[in-house]
Amino acid sequence: MAKTNNHLGKVKVGKDVIALHTMAYAFCGLIAVVCLVPFIMVLSGSFSSESAISANGFSVLPQEFTLEAYKNVFREPIVIFRAYGTTIVLTIVGMIVGLLVQTMTAYVLARKDFEWRNGFSFFFYFTTLFNGGLVPTFILYTQTLKLKDSYLALLLPLMFSVYNLLIMKSYIIGIPESLVDAAKIDGCGEVRTLFQVVMPLIKPALAAVGLFIALAYWNDWYNAMLYIKDEAKYPLQYFLYQKVNNIEAYKKLISSGAVSGSVVSAISLPTQTLKMALTIVVTGPIILAFPVAQKYFVQGITIGAVKG
Numbered sequence: 001m002a003k004t005n006n007h008l009g010k011v012k013v014g015k016d017v018i019a020l021h022t023m024a025y026a027f028c029g030l031i032a033v034v035c036l037v038p039f040i041m042v043l044s045g046s047f048s049s050e051s052a053i054s055a056n057g058f059s060v061l062p063q064e065f066t067l068e069a070y071k072n073v074f075r076e077p078i079v080i081f082r083a084y085g086t087t088i089v090l091t092i093v094g095m096i097v098g099l100l101v102q103t104m105t106a107y108v109l110a111r112k113d114f115e116w117r118n119g120f121s122f123f124f125y126f127t128t129l130f131n132g133g134l135v136p137t138f139i140l141y142t143q144t145l146k147l148k149d150s151y152l153a154l155l156l157p158l159m160f161s162v163y164n165l166l167i168m169k170s171y172i173i174g175i176p177e178s179l180v181d182a183a184k185i186d187g188c189g190e191v192r193t194l195f196q197v198v199m200p201l202i203k204p205a206l207a208a209v210g211l212f213i214a215l216a217y218w219n220d221w222y223n224a225m226l227y228i229k230d231e232a233k234y235p236l237q238y239f240l241y242q243k244v245n246n247i248e249a250y251k252k253l254i255s256s257g258a259v260s261g262s263v264v265s266a267i268s269l270p271t272q273t274l275k276m277a278l279t280i281v282v283t284g285p286i287i288l289a290f291p292v293a294q295k296y297f298v299q300g301i302t303i304g305a306v307k308g
Contacts, residue, residue: 041059042276043276044061045276046276046277047067048064048065048273048276051064069273069274073243073274079231080236080239083234083235086151086234090235094216095213095217097155098164101159102161102165102209104194105160105165106168106169106172107194109121109124110169110172124162128163138227141153141156141227142227148227149227149228149233150227153223153227158216158220161213163212164213167209171202171204171205172198180197218236218286220235221237224238225241240278240281240282243274244271
């Protein structure tokens, strides 16, 4: 029987199919290379000198190879590693809690036996059309909730998103009600049904929404600008944003004559190369997370498929 299966598994592929596959792989490879070129230019620019970038622009290969930009970034390694730690903790905690809150909310709104689901759904959707505005939000966080210079001011604003809620709800609605009913017959409560029946079937949604939440926390600097004044609590993005702004402000002072040019020349302060180095420092860890997320995307699609 095994020999028969092996024989049946060897199916001849025609030359037209081979040619089509070759063209498809070549085209996809070309697109991948084109998408990779900008990142290579950023990496190359981070290892180039500021004078070479100013004179010749960016290129695929480094010009006048130097580590000056990275030395400037890691001039105070303890400070930047502390900012890294703040961002990593916020990202992990925010992603876990955000996924839990949004999954539970989507599960409730997707249940047809919840008679108030339409009213609550309208409440959530209405917030996508209108919001309180910046000033009321700032007053709420700083005066009412007393969250100024608090990590909660960085954690709470990005924890819940109606857009992510819609994604999660659409996946949960697609789950056959017979599975939920079968879980009830077997004696499962709502909590157990959610965690042991529903969640294993929505792994693609969990992976996608989790990645969206993680990216939002990782790239957030705006909330830190509004609510955080203590430099020890700066997340990575805002710390690097401040670093670039300080150098650009100092260069303007030099060019205007407010600071003696004999102390340091404006061109010796890296601006463009520093931005490239900061891009590498900021995007490096999150790029490494994409292969992991992709694996869970594929795994969730195969495990979460409903067999007929």
